[in-house]
Amino acid sequence: xxxxxxxAAAQAMLERSYAPYSHFPVGAALECADGSVFTGCNIxxxxxxxxxxxxxxxxxxxxxxxxxxxVRIAIAGSTEQFCPxxxxxxxxxAEFAGDRLEVLLVNRRGQIxxxxxxxLLPLRFGSGNLE
Ligand code: THU
Numbered sequence: 001x002x003x004x005x006x007x008a009a010a011q012a013m014l015e016r017s018y019a020p021y022s023h024f025p026v027g028a029a030l031e032c033a034d035g036s037v038f039t040g041c042n043i044x045x046x047x048x049x050x051x052x053x054x055x056x057x058x059x060x061x062x063x064x065x066x067x068x069x070x071v072r073i074a075i076a077g078s079t080e081q082f083c084p085x086x087x088x089x090x091x092x093x094a095e096f097a098g099d100r101l102e103v104l105l106v107n108r109r110g111q112i113x114x115x116x117x118x119x120l121l122p123l124r125f126g127s128g129n130l131e
Contacts, residue, residue, distance in 0.1 A: 003074075003114075006031055007106040009039055010076035013054065017041040021048070026083055027076040028054035030062055033069035038062040055089040063096070072102040082106075082113050090121040 099118025
């Protein structure tokens with residue numbers, strides 16, 4: 001899938017977002033090595049803590065369907081600013097992806113900023129630290 005198509009898939013998820021408290025819709029599209037794509041949106045909760053981000057929704061869908069080989073994720077915000085993944089989502093992505101995971105941030109205007117998980121989460125804690 002092209003970068004533009006993956007970003008479009010993430011943007012399409014903005015309308016599925018359930019964000020009645022923050023009014024901050026986020027969409028995500030996670031691409032796996034075999035080309036399969038899993039999408040997600042943020043899903044908030046009146047108790048706040050049970051809310052889940054768009055990225056982790058997509059990761060949960062992928063892993064629960066037997067896919068762990070992530071190569072790229074697009075994250076769509078609905079504002080002028082890019083929506084970088086929160087710390088918890090970075091850590092969850094790092095469980096299944098290496099530093100080279102491509103992270104595409106797309107803003108309301110469709111502009112794309114490219115980064116990597118290695119840039120977003122240097123000196124990560126991982127399974128190798130559990131000696
Ligand atoms: N949010 C995401 O879905 N992904 C992020 O990486 C940043 C934040 C959501 C969580 C919450 O529903 C709303 O955006 C405001 O924080």
